[in-house]
Amino acid sequence: MSSREKHLEEIHNRRCSLEEECEEALAGKSGIVLEIGCGHGHFLTAYAQTHPEQFCVGIDLISRRIRLANDKRTKRYLNNLLFLKAEGVEMLDAMPSAVRLEGVFVIFPDPWPKKRHHRRRLMQVEYLNKLAHRTVAGGKLYFRTDSPDYFQWTVEKLIQHPDWDLTEELNWPFATTTYFQQLMESFYSLAACKITADPSM
Numbered sequence: 001m002s003s004r005e006k007h008l009e010e011i012h013n014r015r016c017s018l019e020e021e022c023e024e025a026l027a028g029k030s031g032i033v034l035e036i037g038c039g040h041g042h043f044l045t046a047y048a049q050t051h052p053e054q055f056c057v058g059i060d061l062i063s064r065r066i067r068l069a070n071d072k073r074t075k076r077y078l079n080n081l082l083f084l085k086a087e088g089v090e091m092l093d094a095m096p097s098a099v100r101l102e103g104v105f106v107i108f109p110d111p112w113p114k115k116r117h118h119r120r121r122l123m124q125v126e127y128l129n130k131l132a133h134r135t136v137a138g139g140k141l142y143f144r145t146d147s148p149d150y151f152q153w154t155v156e157k158l159i160q161h162p163d164w165d166l167t168e169e170l171n172w173p174f175a176t177t178t179y180f181q182q183l184m185e186s187f188y189s190l191a192a193c194k195i196t197a198d199p200s201m
C-alpha cells in the first residue's frame with residue numbers, strides 16, 4: 001500500500017469511528033449544544049452543569065485536551081456532557097442525519113492572523129452554511145475571540161449570510177472564564193440566530 005493510500009485509509013477509518021461515536025451518543029437526542037475547539041473543557045463543563053436539560057458535546061483536535069475535559073465530566077458525574085476528539089467539519093458530517101443543534105459555541109478559535117492563512121480560519125462561509133443546515137430554526141451561534149480582525153471577519157460573514165441573523169439583542173448566555181480567556185486582556189463576543197425558514201416559500 002502506498003503512503004497516500006495509507007493516509008486515505010486512516011482518514012476513512014477516523015471518519016467511520018467518529019460516525020459510530022456520534023450515532024451512539026446523539027441519535028434521537030434533542031437540545032444538543034456543540035462547542036467547537038473546546039480545549040480543556042472548562043466552559044462546557046460549567047455550562048452543562050447548569051443546563052441539565054441540554055446535551056452538550058465538546059470537540060477538539062488535541063487528544064490530551066479531550067482526555068482532560070472528559071476527566072472533568074467524570075469527576076462531576078455529568079451525564080449530559082461528552083467530549084470527543086474530532087475536527088469541526090468532520091464532526092458536522094459525522095453526526096446522524098436527523099441530528100440538529102440548539103446551540104453552537106466557538107470560543108477563542110485559532111485566529112490565523114496572517115492574511116495568507118485566513119483560509120484556515122474556521123468561520124468560513126462554507127462552514128456557516130454547514131452549521132446553519134445542522135442548527136434548528138431559532139438556534140444560536142456564539143462566537144468569542146481576542147482578535148479584532150477575526151471578530152470583524154466573522155461579523156461580515158454573518159451579516160451577508162442568508163441563514164444567520166446577527167443580533168445585538170442576544171447576550172452571551174453563560175459567564176465562565178475559559179483557559180484562553182484568562183490569558184487575554186480583552187476579547188469580543190457576538191451571537192447570531194439561525195433564521196426561521198419562511199413557511200410561505
Ligand SMILES: C[S@@+](CC[C@H](N)C(=O)[O-])C[C@H]1O[C@@H](n2cnc3c(N)ncnc32)[C@H](O)[C@@H]1O
Nearest residue numbers: 037038039060061087088107108110178179180
Ligand atoms: C485557542 S484554543 C481555545 C480553547 C478553548 N476554547 C478556550 O477558550 O480555552 C483553540 C482550540 O481549538 C482547537 N481547534 C482548532 N481548530 C479546530 C478544528 N478545526 N476543529 C476542532 N478543534 C479545533 C485547538 O486544538 C485548540 O484546542
